Amino acid sequence: MPDHVLTLQGLTKVFSTDRGPITAVDKVDFDVRGDEFFTMLGPSGCGKTTTLRMIAGLETSTAGKILFNDEDFTRFSAFRRNIGMVFQSYALFPHMTLFENAAYGLRIRGLDNDLIKKKVAEILALLGLDELAERYPADLSGGQQQRVSIARALVYEPGMLLLDEPLANLDAKLRVDMREEIRRIQKELGIMSIYVTHDQEEAMSVSDRLAVFNLGQLMQAGHPEEVYADPTSLFVADFIGKANFFPAHVTNRDGTGAKVSLNSGQELALSRLVEVRESEKADIVDGYDATLMVRPEHVEIGQPGKGEIDCHVRRIQFLGSFIRYIGKCSDATQEVIVDSPRAVPGIEEGSEASVTIHPADARLFHKGDGS
Amino acid sequence: MSDAVTATVDARGPKKGIDWFPYVVAILSGIILVVFLAYPIGKTTLYSFVLLDDDLTFGNLTLANFRNFIEVPLYTDALQNSITIAAWTTVATVVLALPAAYAVARIDIPYRTFLLTFSIIPLIAPPFIGAYSWIILFGNQGMIRRYFDILFGIDIPTIYGPFGIVLALSLHYFPFVFLFTQGALAASDPFIEESAHIMGAPRSRIMCSITFPLVIPAIGAGAVLVFVRTLGNFGVPAVLGKEYMVLTTLMVYQVNGYFNLNAASAIALANVALTLIAVFFLARIQRRRRFITVTSTTRAAKRHTGRGAKIAGNAYVWSLFILAVMPQIIVLFYSFAERWAGSLWPQRMGWGNYHHVLTELTEPIFNSIFLAGGATLLAVFFGTLAAYISQRKQFFGKWLLDMTIMLPFIMPGIITGVAFLTTFNTGILILTGTASIIMLAYFVRRLAYIFRAVSAAISQVDNKIDEASTICGAAWGYTMRRVTIPLVAPGMLAGGILVFSTLIIELSITIMVYSADWQTMSVLMFEQLLDDQIEYATATGSIAIILTISLVFAASRLVGKSMADMFR
Numbered sequence: 001m002p003d004h005v006l007t008l009q010g011l012t013k014v015f016s017t018d019r020g021p022i023t024a025v026d027k028v029d030f031d032v033r034g035d036e037f038f039t040m041l042g043p044s045g046c047g048k049t050t051t052l053r054m055i056a057g058l059e060t061s062t063a064g065k066i067l068f069n070d071e072d073f074t075r076f077s078a079f080r081r082n083i084g085m086v087f088q089s090y091a092l093f094p095h096m097t098l099f100e101n102a103a104y105g106l107r108i109r110g111l112d113n114d115l116i117k118k119k120v121a122e123i124l125a126l127l128g129l130d131e132l133a134e135r136y137p138a139d140l141s142g143g144q145q146q147r148v149s150i151a152r153a154l155v156y157e158p159g160m161l162l163l164d165e166p167l168a169n170l171d172a173k174l175r176v177d178m179r180e181e182i183r184r185i186q187k188e189l190g191i192m193s194i195y196v197t198h199d200q201e202e203a204m205s206v207s208d209r210l211a212v213f214n215l216g217q218l219m220q221a222g223h224p225e226e227v228y229a230d231p232t233s234l235f236v237a238d239f240i241g242k243a244n245f246f247p248a249h250v251t252n253r254d255g256t257g258a259k260v261s262l263n264s265g266q267e268l269a270l271s272r273l274v275e276v277r278e279s280e281k282a283d284i285v286d287g288y289d290a291t292l293m294v295r296p297e298h299v300e301i302g303q304p305g306k307g308e309i310d311c312h313v314r315r316i317q318f319l320g321s322f323i324r325y326i327g328k329c330s331d332a333t334q335e336v337i338v339d340s341p342r343a344v345p346g347i348e349e350g351s352e353a354s355v356t357i358h359p360a361d362a363r364l365f366h367k368g369d370g371s
Numbered sequence: 372m373s374d375a376v377t378a379t380v381d382a383r384g385p386k387k388g389i390d391w392f393p394y395v396v397a398i399l400s401g402i403i404l405v406v407f408l409a410y411p412i413g414k415t416t417l418y419s420f421v422l423l424d425d426d427l428t429f430g431n432l433t434l435a436n437f438r439n440f441i442e443v444p445l446y447t448d449a450l451q452n453s454i455t456i457a458a459w460t461t462v463a464t465v466v467l468a469l470p471a472a473y474a475v476a477r478i479d480i481p482y483r484t485f486l487l488t489f490s491i492i493p494l495i496a497p498p499f500i501g502a503y504s505w506i507i508l509f510g511n512q513g514m515i516r517r518y519f520d521i522l523f524g525i526d527i528p529t530i531y532g533p534f535g536i537v538l539a540l541s542l543h544y545f546p547f548v549f550l551f552t553q554g555a556l557a558a559s560d561p562f563i564e565e566s567a568h569i570m571g572a573p574r575s576r577i578m579c580s581i582t583f584p585l586v587i588p589a590i591g592a593g594a595v596l597v598f599v600r601t602l603g604n605f606g607v608p609a610v611l612g613k614e615y616m617v618l619t620t621l622m623v624y625q626v627n628g629y630f631n632l633n634a635a636s637a638i639a640l641a642n643v644a645l646t647l648i649a650v651f652f653l654a655r656i657q658r659r660r661r662f663i664t665v666t667s668t669t670r671a672a673k674r675h676t677g678r679g680a681k682i683a684g685n686a687y688v689w690s691l692f693i694l695a696v697m698p699q700i701i702v703l704f705y706s707f708a709e710r711w712a713g714s715l716w717p718q719r720m721g722w723g724n725y726h727h728v729l730t731e732l733t734e735p736i737f738n739s740i741f742l743a744g745g746a747t748l749l750a751v752f753f754g755t756l757a758a759y760i761s762q763r764k765q766f767f768g769k770w771l772l773d774m775t776i777m778l779p780f781i782m783p784g785i786i787t788g789v790a791f792l793t794t795f796n797t798g799i800l801i802l803t804g805t806a807s808i809i810m811l812a813y814f815v816r817r818l819a820y821i822f823r824a825v826s827a828a829i830s831q832v833d834n835k836i837d838e839a840s841t842i843c844g845a846a847w848g849y850t851m852r853r854v855t856i857p858l859v860a861p862g863m864l865a866g867g868i869l870v871f872s873t874l875i876i877e878l879s880i881t882i883m884v885y886s887a888d889w890q891t892m893s894v895l896m897f898e899q900l901l902d903d904q905i906e907y908a909t910a911t912g913s914i915a916i917i918l919t920i921s922l923v924f925a926a927s928r929l930v931g932k933s934m935a936d937m938f939r
Binding site: 056057058077078079080081082083084085087088089091092093094095104105108109149152153156162 | 390833835836838839840841842843844845846849853854857858
């Protein structure tokens with residue numbers, strides 16, 4: 001398998017509407033290599049699907065370039081790009097059998113009949129559909145239809161596979177099974193895949209790398225654990241996983257670190273500021289009002305007065321492998337969430353408590369950034 | 372394993388460049404629309420502002436043709452008569468149809484499906500044949516008048532004049548209001564009525580305050596359709612009107628009598644103006660009352676179960692529909708009367724009239740099938756392309772395309788006829804006297820039907836299916852051929868059959884543009900009626916009605932809709 005490279009350079013899409021131009025995708029840059037499973041993640045209307053459709057050629061870009069193996073793809077017609085695509089609605093051809101659906105791309109490429117039969121049989125076997133070849137799409141379950149659309153997209157060995165929220169129409173259990181299945185096949189065939197979803201758990205679990213979009217902009221791209229642990233914006237911190245936010249006043253900026261004081265008057269020494277975007281790092285000077293972010297597993301809950309911030313425990317959820325404490329706290333902009341591996345004695349719903357922050361895992365952001 | 376596929380991919384020619392095919396097709400369709408639709412309508416409009424025999428120059432522009440509507444009694448009367456007939460017919464159809472629609476939707480009526488199918492027969496049958504059956508009954512020598520004269524010595528009034536026209540047209544067009552209203556009632560959400568019931572409203576109150584107000588847009592749509600069709604109808608006032616002239620008969624009078632196309636154009640424009648007012652009125656009703664009451668719930672609204680309601684409902688519905696198909700039954704009966712002169716009952720019955728019609732008059736029948744068939748193929752081809760472009764492509768001026776195509780939909784057929792006669796009689800493209808002028812006028816007149824049917828079919832097909840085909844590597848033409856067209860084929864075919872079935876009995880356009888060489892079945896019937904060859908006219912009419920019903924039946928099977936739904 002050749003080592004394909006897809007490169008997006010300053011890709012931009014502006015839709016003209018009755019209410020004036022709307023920038024759906026704003027100067028997006030990223031590249032995807034080899035057999036990477038790359039996911040575009042974000043809330044609806046963030047530009048991820050438009051970006052995917054521009055890669056597919058179903059939408060023309062307003063500015064920027066799409067390169068595939070250094071060849072400029074930007075102005076190619078969609079049907080000449082040799083891409084495979086799986087749609088949310090599956091978009092199977094309802095008047096063709098499962099076999100004919102899968103054979104469609106091969107017939108266009110003018111393969112002879114025996115070769116088509118062989119290749120379709122191979123791909124159907126790979127997806128466990130061999131028994132159903134003569135059925136029509138209407139006779140298949142949602143999961144089976146999704147497999148057919150994957151078979152149809154892969155059979156002609158496209159340069160890359162695009163998946164537009166392919167699991168959105170399946171029920172919860174099947175969704176988990178299918179995403180593992182998609183990843184298994186993708187790795188088996190070694191095909192570059194670009195996946196679009198708004199479900200962050202799905203994105204985290206299947207992707208080699210993911211890109212978080214908001215308001216048409218690429219906010220951050222990286223390995224899932226990296227994006228989770230070191231978000232570079234408040235938006236990403238809030239969108240990926242759970243997070244606690246506290247107002248913090250910078251008292252002592254020092255090289256790569258800083259001292260901040262919380263509203264309660266407690267001081268915290270933060271060792272690193274590297275996660276903040278380079279351009280914004282300079283703004284964090286003494287006297288600056290910032291926002292402190294810390295994940296629920298990096299805070300501890302204890303008796304009142306023990307930690308930095310007092311809170312009132314509103315709700316305790318037993319979530320299997322851990323216990324989640326949800327509290328209301330006068331110092332935080334939102335509810336405070338504490339995930340603890342075991343129950344903390346003496347803390348009950350309705351009781352007063354206090355929260356301790358691990359400074360090493362806390363991050364400092366511009367106030368109101370990214371939301 | 373990938374060598375074979377990669378090789379064929381590379382062999383598919385240069386990757387760059389545009390797929391020109393869709394643009395070529397779009398431009399071709401555009402030219403057809405401009406030449407045969409926009410141009411004739413535009414030219415007719417301009418013609419109405421110059422006098423007969425004057426050239427179409429700026430200096431010759433005048434309102435003289437329109438001044439006739441104020442100054443010439445013939446014109447003033449025709450305009451008034453048209454409005455009177457259209458208004459009374461509309462009122463009559465609503466009054467006739469509403470109780471029937473309510474009864475069919477809310478009372479147990481045996482053989483309901485049959486009844487709904489039955490209800491389209493008046494719509495399918497050529498109205499002037501239906502009108503003639505009223506002459507058979509109540510004309511100067513009418514059967515019933517004769518019975519009354521012979522049996523009781525009573526001289527009852529004849530059917531000629533405005534009353535007869537309104538009667539014939541009302542029985543012909545009321546199924547539109549009936550079908551629209553019944554459909555809306557059947558689809559309305561039963562929970563709304565139930566919640567009113569639970570709040571303590573009695574049935575009569577629910578009917579007045581909830582049930583009917585919610586279906587007002589449907590009633591309005593049916594009523595406006597009746598108003599517009601009545602304005603454009605030529606056959607019925609021509610058969611029953613005698614000296615009572617309306618705009619359409621005046622138009623034909625100006626053309627056949629004086630070949631004054633300028634005057635005819637002005638009358639056409641006045642007719643269109645009335646139509647537009649009606650359509651504008653409908654748009655207002657529908658904008659003000661845009662409720663979403665249609666539900667996917669399979670529960671039907673509660674039906675009346677009382678014995679009295681059942682008997683009254685059944686009696687009303689069945690007598691109305693029997694009355695409505697009575698003209699067709701009389702036509703059928705008369706077609707078997709070989710000799711019937713001055714007696715109560717025909718002297719001889721048999722197949723003789725059919726024998727005569729089929730052996731000696733095969734040419735008009737063949738002409739009708741040929742002209743209607745050609746026009747249908749054209750309409751299906753261009754209607755489908757236009758519908759595809761309008762549904763699937765975004766481009767500047769799309770509303771103009773939609774409007775141009777839909778224009779003949781709201782324009783009476785006879786006006787299309789005048790427009791074609793005016794436009795292609797002189798100038799660069801002279802078509803008068805040829806088959807093509809009839810075929811093209813049919814095509815233009817019915818294009819909107821296909822456009823609407825196929826637009827609806829395309830909107831049902833997920834755009835992503837086309838995109839999936841493109842992504843698989845198919846160019847536009849291949850996607851159209853293998854995916855889009857096969858998926859909308861039932862809609863195209865059903866639309867095509869429906870168009871064909873209405874064109875083989877088309878009279879309003881044909882009367883304007885036909886020539887001796889290209890006489891059609893409808894013109895033949897019309898002339899047979901004028902020549903008092905009633906037995907042949909009724910035989911030709913019966914063939915036409917049966918042919919049409921069979922075709923509509925075939926179309927309804929094809930799309931899996933009931934025959935009644937094809938007209939909703």
